[in-house]
Amino acid sequence: AQSVTQPDIHITVSEGASLELRCNYSYGATPYLFWYVQSPGQGLQLLLKYFSGDTLVQGIKGFEAEFKRSQSSFNLRKPSVHWSDAAEYFCAVGVGAGNMLTFGGGTRLMVKP
């Protein structure tokens, strides 16, 4: 069965600093890969997705992610973090005929002023 690991449970960065959130997956083939953001009390919002092609994908709110097949990773990056980026971030893989999503445990991002 597929699995998703987000090694960092909490990350704190200063506003304006760069950000990288790690995601590793375990699956026999290349899955569909996603990053979602969840603000307190809110539902999940899709930031970006990778299906095939260019391994560097751009998303909303200035986020990007890079798929590295050799490392089974799909890390999320942002060059300059804003205070409003404080939230929980989830990596997910979509596999199977029904393309069901399997989520990682999440990384909580805190932003220092």
Next chain:
Amino acid sequence: EAGVAQSPRYKIIEKRQSVAFWCNPISGHATLYWYQQILGQGPKLLIQFQNNGVVDDSQLPKDRFSAERLKGVDSTLKIQPAKLEDSAVYLCASSLVNRVETQYFGPGTRLLVL
């Protein structure tokens, strides 16, 4: 375009009571999902419908959880009887058939079992 609607937003019950959650998907989305998100964890898929048929319910605790989507549109998830460990946010999502990239989530129902 209206998003995925869920109600209620919050529910507090005592253990052994029953509770039901309702979800109305995005118009035209034949696939509907229910996820359970326990505090501090990522969402876990409980059940997936395509129209009114079940695609996958392998992680649904069938001794106490049930779900239906009788007319292939809105859906109800029920817990009977509830346990303390059922305290979680229950997220509903919908998508086009076999198009996981079109999956959108509702705001969730936060359940607290005392």
